[in-house]
Amino acid sequence: MSSFSLFILAALLIAGGIAGFFLRKDLLTMLLSSEVALSGANLLLLVFASQASPTEAQAAVLAILTVAAAEVAVALAALAVVIREKGKATEDIVSEMKG
Amino acid sequence: MLNLAFWVLFLIILGGLGIFLFSRREERSVVSLAAVFSALGGVFALMGYTFLGAIYLLIYAGAVVVAFLMVAWLVSGRSQGGRSLRWAFVFVFLSLTLELGLILTYSHLTFKKAQAPALKLGSFFLQNYLYVFELTSLLILTAVISSLVLIRREK
CATH class of the missing domain: 1.20.5 (Single alpha-helices involved in coiled-coils or other helix-helix interfaces)
Structure with a gap:
């Protein structure tokens, strides 16, 4: 398991997340795609920091993970409200929303 | 051995990402991402970050994915998925438990x-x-x- 293969894995995750965000139309999958890209960024951070300061990198990843979990809680609640009001949650419905 | 485990996890992540990107059903995308996140937790553990790997498994593959799955069921209007999805869920749950057990055993053996x-x-x-x-x-x-x-x- 070399650093290069970990870079490739992180790049795949980030690319997969970005592709999912732009290719899919439903908000749930778009939100999931952002989580995938964030996981790739976390992996990249750990790979970069593994030689210099692993404890600091772990602390940063743990903080990012906590903030991401909080973000997911709010985003899913907002998504549930959109589904309740409109019946589905797609990109077009949200771009129509005002106020 | 560690190399082999890494490449197995790499393939799981690749497969999960493929299913996530090309599947039309939201539930299938979410379940495939459970596999991706749990495999990523395994990669963290293989890198030596066993605590972070366990946290990733518990928070991401456990809590976050289950919350997403509930909203996916809300979107689809079904109370539960089909038979294949149920088996996929059982498979992901068992592999997740096995992986968490392996991480805990590994960290227990190398504990100082x-x-x-x-x-x-x-x-x-x-x-x-x-x-x-x-x-x-x-x-x-x-x-x-x-x-x-x-x-x-x-x-």
């Missing part, structure tokens, strides 16, 4: 109290980033309250 990852991380956080730590807990509390306010039905 002075270098315990959770101990080091906890001391590091509380000695250097106490205010950030407290702010994060405040953020979680705000997120919980705001999601409850958002989801509340107005009478």
Whole structure:
């Protein structure tokens, strides 16, 4: 398991997340795609920091993970409200929303 | 052995990402991402970050994915998925449990109290980033309250 293969894995995750965000139309999958890209960024951070300061990198990843979990809680609640009001949650419905 | 485990996890992540990107059903995408996140937790453990790997498994593959799955069921209007999805869910759950067990066994076998990852991380956080730590807990509390306010039905 070399650093290069970990870079490739992180790049795949980030690319997969970005592709999912732009290719899919439903908000749930778009939100999931952002989580995938964030996981790739976390992996990249750990790979970069593994030689210099692993404890600091772990602390940063743990903080990012906590903030991401909080973000997911709010985003899913907002998504549930959109589904309740409109019946589905797609990109077009949200771009129509005002106020 | 570690190399082989890494490449197996790499293939699981690749396969899960493929299913996630090309599947039309939301539930299938979410279940495939459970596999991706749990395999990523395994990769973290293989890199030596066993505590982070276990946390990734518990929070991401456990809590976050289940929350997403509930919303996916809400979107699709079905109370549960088809038979194939149920088997996929059982498979992901069993592999997740197995992986968590392997991580815990590995960290138990290589455990040295002075270098315990959770101990080091906890001391590091509380000695250097106490205010950030407290702010994060405040953020979680705000997120919980705001999601409850958002989801509340107005009478």
